[in-house]
Amino acid sequence: MYSQSKLLFERAQQLIPGGVNSPVRAFKSVGGTPVFMKHAKGAYLYDVDDNRYIDYINSWGPMILGHAYEPVVKAIQEYATYSTSFGAPTELEIKVAELIISMVPNIDQVRMVNSGTEACMSALRLARGYTGRNKFIKFDGNYHGHADAFLVSAGSGVATLQIQSVPGVTQTVAQDTLTAPYNNLPAVEQLIAAHPEEIAAIIVEPVAGNMGCILPQPGFLEGLRQLCDTHGILLIFDEVMTGFRLARGGAQELFGIKADLVTFGKIIGGGMPVGAFAGPAAIMQHIAPAGKIYQAGTLSGNPIAMIAGYTMLQTLQENPVIYKQLEEKKDYLVTGLREALGGAGVVHQINSLGSMLSVHFAEYPIIDFSAASSANNELFRRFFHAMLERGVYLPPSAFESWFLSNALTQEDLDATIKATKAAMQAITN
Numbered sequence: 001m002y003s004q005s006k007l008l009f010e011r012a013q014q015l016i017p018g019g020v021n022s023p024v025r026a027f028k029s030v031g032g033t034p035v036f037m038k039h040a041k042g043a044y045l046y047d048v049d050d051n052r053y054i055d056y057i058n059s060w061g062p063m064i065l066g067h068a069y070e071p072v073v074k075a076i077q078e079y080a081t082y083s084t085s086f087g088a089p090t091e092l093e094i095k096v097a098e099l100i101i102s103m104v105p106n107i108d109q110v111r112m113v114n115s116g117t118e119a120c121m122s123a124l125r126l127a128r129g130y131t132g133r134n135k136f137i138k139f140d141g142n143y144h145g146h147a148d149a150f151l152v153s154a155g156s157g158v159a160t161l162q163i164q165s166v167p168g169v170t171q172t173v174a175q176d177t178l179t180a181p182y183n184n185l186p187a188v189e190q191l192i193a194a195h196p197e198e199i200a201a202i203i204v205e206p207v208a209g210n211m212g213c214i215l216p217q218p219g220f221l222e223g224l225r226q227l228c229d230t231h232g233i234l235l236i237f238d239e240v241m242t243g244f245r246l247a248r249g250g251a252q253e254l255f256g257i258k259a260d261l262v263t264f265g266k267i268i269g270g271g272m273p274v275g276a277f278a279g280p281a282a283i284m285q286h287i288a289p290a291g292k293i294y295q296a297g298t299l300s301g302n303p304i305a306m307i308a309g310y311t312m313l314q315t316l317q318e319n320p321v322i323y324k325q326l327e328e329k330k331d332y333l334v335t336g337l338r339e340a341l342g343g344a345g346v347v348h349q350i351n352s353l354g355s356m357l358s359v360h361f362a363e364y365p366i367i368d369f370s371a372a373s374s375a376n377n378e379l380f381r382r383f384f385h386a387m388l389e390r391g392v393y394l395p396p397s398a399f400e401s402w403f404l405s406n407a408l409t410q411e412d413l414d415a416t417i418k419a420t421k422a423a424m425q426a427i428t429n
């Protein structure tokens with residue numbers, strides 16, 4: 001079933017560390033051979049052995065409209081003939097900025113970068129430069145990319161590979177990263193009290209997607225906002241996953257909470273390597289060349305990446321019904337998954353919001369990293385493989401959120417629920 005993938009993985013391991021260009025792709029925590037893809041269309045992935053999968057990763061979030069979405073593909077083809085990179089400003093970048101600012105609340109200016117990592121790294125530098133403070137608070141199990149300062153108690157691949165502290169991140173850097181459990185306001189208050197006037201920012205995934213999908217408890221985000229206001233700290237919403245996915249204006253719109261800086265990635269590039277950070281002009285004006293806080297990129301604002309993102313964002317802007325449809329699909333799937341798992345007598349928790357969800361095999365609510373880590377991840381491993389064999393491509397780690405695309409049909413959802421029933425039968429018998 002996976003013979004070509006196996007051959008390719010053997011070759012890849014000789015040439016690429018671990019055989020992959022990003023760790024979670026390697027299936028380390030679930031075991032087995034990663035599946036090598038050939039092409040994709042809509043809700044489906046096709047691998048090199050010609051297996052077809054219903055996709056619940058969607059490139060870890062960007063493909064909200066499904067793979068090879070025709071208007072995006074066409075726009076890329078057209079723009080590629082103009083030039084693949086100018087290294088000079090274009091009108092397209094203004095149009096992208098206008099569109100983003102029209103969709104996202106509380107921002108006047110936006111700077112485009114090439115990844116979510118760059119977006120978060122740059123937003124943190126801006127917060128530090130703006131406040132003149134060095135330390136910041138992040139949450140256990142939240143992931144903000146692989147810049148040194150964020151690789152402390154990080155989620156996603158760092159959690160999947162059970163790396164406690166990352167070699168190469170110096171103590172000097174790590175000591176300015178303060179961490180608290182997600183959904184735990186008293187812990188944040190304690191950190192602020194212990195470091196008066198030293199904390200530049202609190203960065204948070206407003207809905208956490210890097211330890212499974214974990215929702216903010218009522219009052220958590222509001223409490224962070226209040227603490228930031230009281231203590232002159234900037235609140236950074238990392239909306240790399242949630243931006244343009246939970247709503248056109250992301251988590252800020254959904255929860256009605258204003259962040260001081262927002263970071264984006266994934267959907268913003270329509271599947272091309274793009275990130276961005278944004279905020280009010282009073283803060284963003286400190287970024288070079290307007291201000292002294294330096295940030296740059298040879299390929300930032302790349303025309304192919306910009307037209308891909310622009311085309312996708314425009315579709316979302318003009319068709320808000322997509323969010324309703326996605327949520328209906330997610331609700332239908334969650335109901336079916338609950339029935340399938342419950343019917344098999346498997347203790348589980350499903351967290352979900354909008355078009356994000358995760359399944360944890362545990363009898364207690366999953367509200368933070370410690371709860372996510374204590375779930376039955378061995379059962380998840382078997383579940384993952386049983387689903388893969390049945391043509392359903394789930395994230396190969398219990399520490400990752402599932403992402404739905406609007407290309408999913410009723411038949412796809414029913415097939416996924418049916419596969420879950422069969423998978424559970426195979427595992428539990």
Ligand code: PLP
Pocket residue numbers: 060115116117118120143144145146156205209210238239240241265266275
């Ligand atoms: N922030 C969040 C919330 C993420 O989920 C990710 C990646 O998954 C990042 C930042 C880093 O983005 P990138 O992988 O594009 O560098």
